[in-house]
Amino acid sequence: MQARPARSFSILGWLLESRNGLGFLFMLPAAVFLLCFLTYPLGLGVWLGFTDARIGREGIFVGLENYIWLFDDPVFWLSVFNTMLYTVVASILKFALGLWLALILNQHLPFKTFFRAIILLPWVVPTVLSALAFWWIYDSQFSIISYVLMNLGLISEPINFLGDPGMARASVIAANVWRGIPFVAISLLAGLQTIPQSLNEAAALDGATSWQRFTKITLPLLTPIIAVVMTFSVLFTFTDFQLIYVLTRGGPVNATHLMATLSFQRAIPGGQLGEGAAIAVAMIPFLLAAILFSFFGLQRRKWQQGGGD
């Protein structure tokens, strides 16, 4: 028998020889990186929420004061409501329209690849650019929509898209839907293409109408993808900032202020870093809820378990 190596050697030996040890070594750089660049800003944000920091002045710890203040702030609650409305309505519309587009693009169309490329356009254009375009489309004087409708004789004066609270909400939602559809449609299209054609053929032979094929075969098989796509879509929509900020800056009378825009508004132009941070932190529970929801939605269903083909 050989003599045992000394203790200091054995730790190094363990690191280099055991599977876990080696894995740990390889993970170390990534872990350090994550810690520094992801956790630090997040931690700083959370910390700021507990201080009365302003721009140019280091804050002192004030406990929950910011949150108590927000609790009594009607504008904050309005922004919560707006965010929910914005997220729910836009996500539902994006899902419905995106699925519809994906189903169409999955058919044998002439110029299929061309349409698939076109559909991606709203997504590849920088948000600020498309927001500016919408700003023009929604302009109270020169809106192309008003122009067309007026020429058709359907309305008599330009629509005040961004000036009226209800109209402004609908308008920003429409812009967000336009921008978000490609992601949903292309992802669902990818999902649709993983469903073997023979399943649809078997169902057709089994006597399924095309609606039954959709509800009984396509939709159930698509649910795992839908869960992923919609989780991301909800997260993107919930944290949306650019579109609103360019189009309305939260107006009119805060009707389109989302939590993200309100947080920025208070923190940077308003100078109240602590309060802005508190609003941003208040978004976390909602985001966690969305992630939890998707976590359960994403779990492998019973039929997905077991051997492959």
Added chain:
Amino acid sequence: MATVKFRDVRKAFGQVEVLHGVSVDIEEGQFVVLVGPSGCGKSTLLRMLAGLEHITSGEIVIGDRVVNALPPKERDIAMVFQNYALYPHITVAENMGFSLMLKGASKSDIEAKVRPAAEILGLTHLLDRYPRQLSGGQRQRVAMGRAIVRNPQVFLFDEPLSNLDAKLRVSMRSEIKNLHQRLKTTTVYVTHDQIEAMTMADKIVVMHDGIVEQVGEPLELYDRPANLFVAGFIGSPAMNMTPGMLAEGEPGMFVTGQGQRIAVANAGTAKPGQKLICGIRPEAIHLRGDVALRVKVVEPTGSETHVVAELDGNEMTCVFRERIKAGPGDELKVSIDPEAIHLFDAEGGQRLSA
């Protein structure tokens, strides 16, 4: 149960015609096997019968209805796909009862139809599993169960056994055959494996490059292949083909290119001087005789001995019931049964022997 008729059926994908006029009659309750090499159009023909592929021209008749314009669900046929096409998100029982569920049958009705089918196929203990949790053979059975529950006019199978291992394939083969004898439903079965075709079919349709080469009972195809293609395709090991012609003034004697003489009992319409191909089945060659072969390879299989030998530069496979001692390079004296020789026209490939 129904008859099926193909009347000059053609199929073109774009400009390319892949079926050039197929006409086949299938009788009620028959088990018909479409066999042919890969790419010859078997699946296409089957899918046209199922309604999954448009019929470019010609007619397909099921029972007494021309089905050209009918969608799949109105043709009353069930199909077993090569990859089984089981619905992955529902259980075996739900898969088998899917068509009934679509029709709005009650739970108890579905159960009453699924149970017996599951019993026939030995699937009773698997009814609550999902397709992913089954072995290949079990999935195959579920796919058949789904077809049986439908009780259709015609069963279609598209290479259902090609994903299984050799042993399972043999046992599923007889299982499908048994099932057919029990249900007596008209069946169209596609395969590229001629042994499957020979063992299962009431009637074989041999296809090649989009045309039907020959239609007939298995042994008919084996004993009297209509042309060189069928002769080479049916039978394993394959028929030996030797070019040559009939000896001038000696009607019963075939002479190979190298001058080897082989007696032929039935020359049919073959004329002396015509270029011919002489087809000899490996089993038609017997030990002892006056034809000398040079042995190249000896393959004992246990029950038989396969010998690959050389006859005047032509490779010749023989199958002997006896065990032989010869090794590579040895000379082997054999006789060739004159009754079992097939003569084909070397140009058109048509059979000339009667």
